């Protein structure tokens with residue numbers, strides 16, 4: 120759309136960053152504005168394609184954050200964009216509400232084909248957190264039991280149900296009390312699960328198959344399949360949160376596929392709409408669905424106004440078509456293996472890199488206390504002052520010096536997380552690995568510019 124058809128709506132992208140950020144600070148979130156300025160990310164971005172973003176001065180940035188793992192097919196994929204334009208040009212009837220949406224039926228059918236085994240019935244939502252809410256409600260109603268088990272360092276969102284089963288004090292502190300009946304158990308610990316199940320009141324265990332915010336943690340191979348068997352023996356359900364791991368992110372359609380797992384309830388969101396439209400999906404078995412939507416009087420016992428809106432359904436269908444047609448999942452598995460092995464080769468040369476792990480293009484780089492004396496002193500000083508800052512000493516120079524967007528995994532965790540669009544190729548991998556190597560060289564100099572940066576962040580009482 121041009122400025123003339125939108126009455127100058129997008130002229131704002133030509134304003135200087137100070138103006139744009141000033142207005143945002145005045146009317147939206149001045150704390151976040153300050154943080155973004157402090158870390159030097161205060162740009163105005165005007166264009167994006169695939170794994171690249173451009174600012175208004177024509178500088179180019181490599182996106183290894185992927186909008187928090189939503190741009191699996193790449194930013195502004197032309198096929199998804201065209202499908203949305205086509206829908207808008209139809210002047211079609213979205214959200215009539217008193218109808219069965221043709222597009223929702225098609226997307227539900229597609230998800231039934233793609234998800235494991237008998238998962239065949241979908242409830243559509245508008246975000247990851249809302250998807251988790253629906254999964255929790257379904258588990259309680261379907262089992263008639265009250266308790267939900269969740270894992271340490273698990274993350275499922277920030278609405279009240281979701282935060283009640285998420286484990287991060289930064290998000291939780293001050294928002295208590297949470298939804299009752301949520302019990303935290305250690306991740307990857309079948310004994311702990313068994314002890315809780317023995318109490319006979321558990322509706323479900325909710326877990327990510329690979330923890331994202333929790334530092335890209337991968338469970339032992341027997342954890343999820345055995346947990347599923349134990350839950351079923353106890354009349355409880357397994358809710359697998361594939362909100363981040365789904366849609367090819369880990370090199371399979373679903374991370375569950377790595378363990379041939381067929382959960383009872385699968386939570387999907389992020390990658391489903393190619394990053395264009397908020398959307399989520401709870402996919403479950405008909406027998407579980409029927410216990411929730413139990414008769415005609417309960418045909419809409421849970422519902423949401425925008426859930427099956429045509430833009431979301433269209434984007435979802437087009438995104439899946441792109442993924443299937445373009446072999447995106449297989450491509451992710453192969454470039455992910457290449458990137459991981461190149462980073463592992465770097466790890467052996469830098470003493471602070473403890474481990475590079477992941478599946479597909481969900482990669483975590485974990486740092487640990489160094490052995491050499493001066494570096495060790497710097498590490499200790501920084502961690503004592505603020506346990507959460509170390510990761511920023513990598514994310515900031517990567518953006519500032521190399522134009523690469525990344526994120527730190529969770530809070531107070533020395534894990535750097537990579538989640539680029541799944542369409543990256545050799546050019547992006549080379550660019551990233553070279554920049555990472557230079558950043559690691561700088562990081563291993565103490566005193567040095569990156570440690571000075573740490574001190575500046577500390578002075579500003581910055582946390583993340």
Ligand SMILES: Cc1ncc(COP(=O)(O)O)c(C=O)c1O
Nearest residue numbers: 246247248274275276331362363
């Ligand atoms: C595993 C997982 N579950 C749930 C959510 C919450 O999704 P949303 O931010 O769309 O509410 C996220 C978001 O990062 C996530 O990674």
